[in-house]
Amino acid sequence: MVHQPMIAPSILSADFARLAEEAAAVSGADWLHVDVMDAHFVPNLTIGLPVVKSLLRATDIPLDCHLMIEDPDRWAIGYAEAGAYNVTVHAEAAADPVQLAKNLRAAGAKAGLSLKPGTPIEPYVDVLKHYDTLLVMSVEPGFGGQKFMADVLDKARTARRLVDTGHLRLVVEIDGGINADTIEQAAEAGVDCFVAGSAVYDATDPGQAVARLRAQAAQASPAR
Numbered sequence: 001m002v003h004q005p006m007i008a009p010s011i012l013s014a015d016f017a018r019l020a021e022e023a024a025a026v027s028g029a030d031w032l033h034v035d036v037m038d039a040h041f042v043p044n045l046t047i048g049l050p051v052v053k054s055l056l057r058a059t060d061i062p063l064d065c066h067l068m069i070e071d072p073d074r075w076a077i078g079y080a081e082a083g084a085y086n087v088t089v090h091a092e093a094a095a096d097p098v099q100l101a102k103n104l105r106a107a108g109a110k111a112g113l114s115l116k117p118g119t120p121i122e123p124y125v126d127v128l129k130h131y132d133t134l135l136v137m138s139v140e141p142g143f144g145g146q147k148f149m150a151d152v153l154d155k156a157r158t159a160r161r162l163v164d165t166g167h168l169r170l171v172v173e174i175d176g177g178i179n180a181d182t183i184e185q186a187a188e189a190g191v192d193c194f195v196a197g198s199a200v201y202d203a204t205d206p207g208q209a210v211a212r213l214r215a216q217a218a219q220a221s222p223a224r
């Protein structure tokens, strides 16, 4: 079967003063990736729940909220209750990731767990049974426009194998440095969903960039 890859443009590279228009420019995207940063878990500060609530009114694209924050056990639930489609927390920050996933699902969201480049997947396999999405970071979280770290592809391959053998039921997502030069390697490793910030929003036509990235990933994805 031909695999249909998903593309999630990251609004971190969009014009924050025109977020509704920037969302409309990628209306063919599968998810809109929203990077919430608190200047503690990562050395950058972006947006929070009020902006997410406004975006939810401005677009029909499902919001994929990536919380790069401390104490997600306390704050993530608000994003789920507001109507975000997928709420991703960091394994390195969550105190009780299993309970957190249960709370997110109970509030109606998909639950996502993210791993920084240096965080292995193996200690989290049992935890991931409670999650819907695994976000493999292919840059150190905090900023857009960084260089893709190909080393993390082993983690994506491990996740793919665990899904294909029925041990996990997860969307395997990758984030950081995804562009026309890197998306094929990630697709070959078995990634389902590709976050792309600068490759989409620095393009003259962001909608076309989404379509091109999706076509490239589809070509490179193993049949499954």
Ligand SMILES: O=C(CO)[C@@H](O)[C@H](O)COP(=O)(O)O
Pocket (backbone or CB within 6 Å): 010, 012, 013, 033, 035, 066, 139, 140, 141, 142, 143, 144, 145, 146, 175, 176, 177, 178, 195, 196, 197, 198, 199
């Ligand atoms: O979470 C992050 C960065 O921490 C990402 O979502 C970036 O926004 C991706 O940007 P590009 O690397 O695609 O430019």
